[in-house]
Amino acid sequence: MVAMSDLRSLPIPDGLEGERLDAALARMFGLSRTRAAELAAEGRVRVDGSEAGKSDRVRGGAWLEIELPAAADPVAVKAEAVEGMRIVHDDEDIVVIDKPVGVAAHPSPGWLGTTVVGGLAAAGYRISTSGASERQGVVHRLDVGTSGLMVVAKSERAYTLLKQAFRDRTVDKRYHTLVQGHPDPMRGTVDAPIGRHPHHDYKFAVVRGGKDSVTHYETIEAYRAATLLAIKLETGRTHQIRVHMAALRHPCVGDLQYGADPTLGERLGLGRQWLHAVSLGFEHPGTGEWVQYDSQYPDDLQHALDLIAAES
Numbered sequence: 227m228v229a230m231s232d233l234r235s236l237p238i239p240d241g242l243e244g245e246r247l248d249a250a251l252a253r254m255f256g257l258s259r260t261r262a263a264e265l266a267a268e269g270r271v272r273v274d275g276s277e278a279g280k281s282d283r284v285r286g287g288a289w290l291e292i293e294l295p296a297a298a299d300p301v302a303v304k305a306e307a308v309e310g311m312r313i314v315h316d317d318e319d320i321v322v323i324d325k326p327v328g329v330a331a332h333p334s335p336g337w338l339g340t341t342v343v344g345g346l347a348a349a350g351y352r353i354s355t356s357g358a359s360e361r362q363g364v365v366h367r368l369d370v371g372t373s374g375l376m377v378v379a380k381s382e383r384a385y386t387l388l389k390q391a392f393r394d395r396t397v398d399k400r401y402h403t404l405v406q407g408h409p410d411p412m413r414g415t416v417d418a419p420i421g422r423h424p425h426h427d428y429k430f431a432v433v434r435g436g437k438d439s440v441t442h443y444e445t446i447e448a449y450r451a452a453t454l455l456a457i458k459l460e461t462g463r464t465h466q467i468r469v470h471m472a473a474l475r476h477p478c479v480g481d482l483q484y485g486a487d488p489t490l491g492e493r494l495g496l497g498r499q500w501l502h503a504v505s506l507g508f509e510h511p512g513t514g515e516w517v518q519y520d521s522q523y524p525d526d527l528q529h530a531l532d533l534i535a536a537e538s
Contacts, residue, residue: 228363229276232293232294232335232336233291233292233293233294234290234292234293234294234305234336235289235290235291236289236290236316236427236428237287237288237289237290237426237428238250238254238273238284238286238287238289239254239286239290239426239429239483240286240287240289240485241286241481241482241483241484241485241486241488242254242284242286242420242482242488243282243284243285243488244283244284244285244488245246245252245284246280246281246282247262247266247271247278247279247280247281247282247283247284248262248263248266248280248281248377248507249262250284250285251265251266251271251292253304253372253482253483253497254290254428255292255294255338256328256330256337256338256339256370257338257339258339259269259448260435261338261409262356263280263487265292265293265294265417266278266279266280266537267279267280267420268312268398270292270293270294271290271291271293271440272290272291273285273289273290273291273293274288274289275289276418277287279416280433282309283457289324291302291327294336294338300508301406302360303332303333303341303343303347303359303360303362304341304344305344305347306325306340306341306344306348306383307324307340307345307348307349307362308329308341308342308345308348309332310326310524311324311325311326311329311340311342312324312344312452314356314375314465314521315517316351316382316398317484317512318380318381318512319380319383319384319510319511319512320377320378320379320380320381320384320388320510320511321346321351321353321378321382322375322377322378322506322511322519323342323345323346323376323377323378324374324375324521325368325372325373325375325376325386326341326373326524327370327372327373327498327524327526328340328371328498329335329341329342329345329370329372330342330370331364331368331376332360332361332364332367333342333361334358334360337370339370342361342376342378343360343361343362343378344362346378347490350364351467352380353469354378354379354381354384354385355381355382355383356379356382356386356529357385357387363378363379363380363385364378365377365378365379365385365388365389365392366397366399368503369403369465369468369481369501370462370499371481371498371499371501372497372499372501372502372503373501373503373521373524373527373529374401374502374503374504374521375503375504375505375519375520376447376503376506377499377519378504379511383511384511385513387508387509387511387513388508389449391508391509393459393486395460396507396508396509397442397506397507398458398505398507398518399459399462399503399505399506399507400456400457400458400459400503400504400506401455401456401467401501401502401503401504402452402455402456402457402461402501402502402504402523403448403455403467403471403474403478403499403500403501403502404452404453404455404469404478404479404500404527404530404531405452405455405456405476405477405478405479405500406451406452406475406476406477406479406486406487406490407451407452407453407475408448408453408476409443409445409455409476412438412441412444412445412448413442413444413445414430414443415416415440415441415443415453416439416440416441416443416470416473417439417440417472418432418436418439418470418525419432419433419434419435419436419437419438419439419471420433420436420437420439420464420466420469420470421433421435421436421437422434428471428486429465429483430463430465430469431469431473432462432469432470432473437461439459439461439463439466439469439470440458440459440460441457441458441460441461441467442457442458442459442460443455443456443457443458443471446458448535449534449535449538450534450537450538451471451490451534451537452479452490453476453485453532453538457529465484465537467490467501468481468483468484468499469484470522471484472485475477477500478499478500478501478522479491479494479496479499479500479530479534480494480496480497480498480500480530481498481499481500481501486499493533494529494530494533495526495529495530495533496526496527496530496535497526498526500527500530500531502521502523502524503521503525504520504521504522504523505518505519505520506518506519507519
């Protein structure tokens with residue numbers, strides 16, 4: 227038993243019903259399944275008050291208690307190579323990366339996986355020192371389970387200008403997502419405030435008094451069981467697309483946290499939500515010129531799309 231630990235206590239999401247414990251922990255906390263299994267073997271995981279084994283099947287709504295070993299500094303930047311992280315553009319002011327799934331933007335308490343800032347540090351990139359120590363240079367974020375384009379500031383001027391551009395909503399952020407069913411109308415806008423879920427503090431929801439949140443969507447292709455949407459964000463709230471799509475009762479395929487059908491995601495071989503940041507455009511903080519960067523779907527999302535298209 228380590229001297230310090232982070233004890234988490236929360237319900238298991240309904241969408242994880244029937245999953246093995248190690249797989250459920252991996253999804254909930256960003257752990258590897260091996261590390262999740264080790265924690266269970268060490269007696270650090272209890273479900274409804276009883277110790278749980280790595281291969282036990284979990285029940286949605288069951289109460290989970292897990293003791294996560296705490297790092298000496300839970301938000302220290304660890305220089306660690308990130309497999310699959312691609313540099314799309316690099317100059318003296320900015321670096322644009324294509325973030326793979328399973329990577330956080332920056333360190334945070336309880337996160338044990340790799341990060342964008344840690345990957346850049348390992349690759350020898352020097353980034354802006356503006357911002358909190360664990361997220362210096364980070365002007366916007368993508369969820370761990372979302373892949374695609376991010377820009378990180380290298381110069382102090384770039385950090386200031388890009389942060390302001392995101393606040394002013396002048397950055398063009400576009401995503402593609404595969405959602406369950408068929409949204410009606412086929413294109414529209416969701417203008418609904420987002421805040422912490424009133425009953426589950428590990429996720430978000432459309433709530434009265436939440437932060438202003440605006441999402442525009444348009445159908446790219448409708449399949450038998452799902453629809454591929456193009457998304458343009460005006461705001462950048464945590465989990466915004468996932469929350470708004472769930473509010474329309476068309477959650478992102480594979481997004482168990484927000485009510486997706488686990489059987490569909492499993493059939494398509496998905497281990498995360500089908501959501502990818504495909505395009506990012508903004509006024510370059512050094513030259514003042516408009517720049518835009520694009521990203522192709524990663525293999526897991528393309529494979530799932532090919533499967534669902536073949537079924538239609």
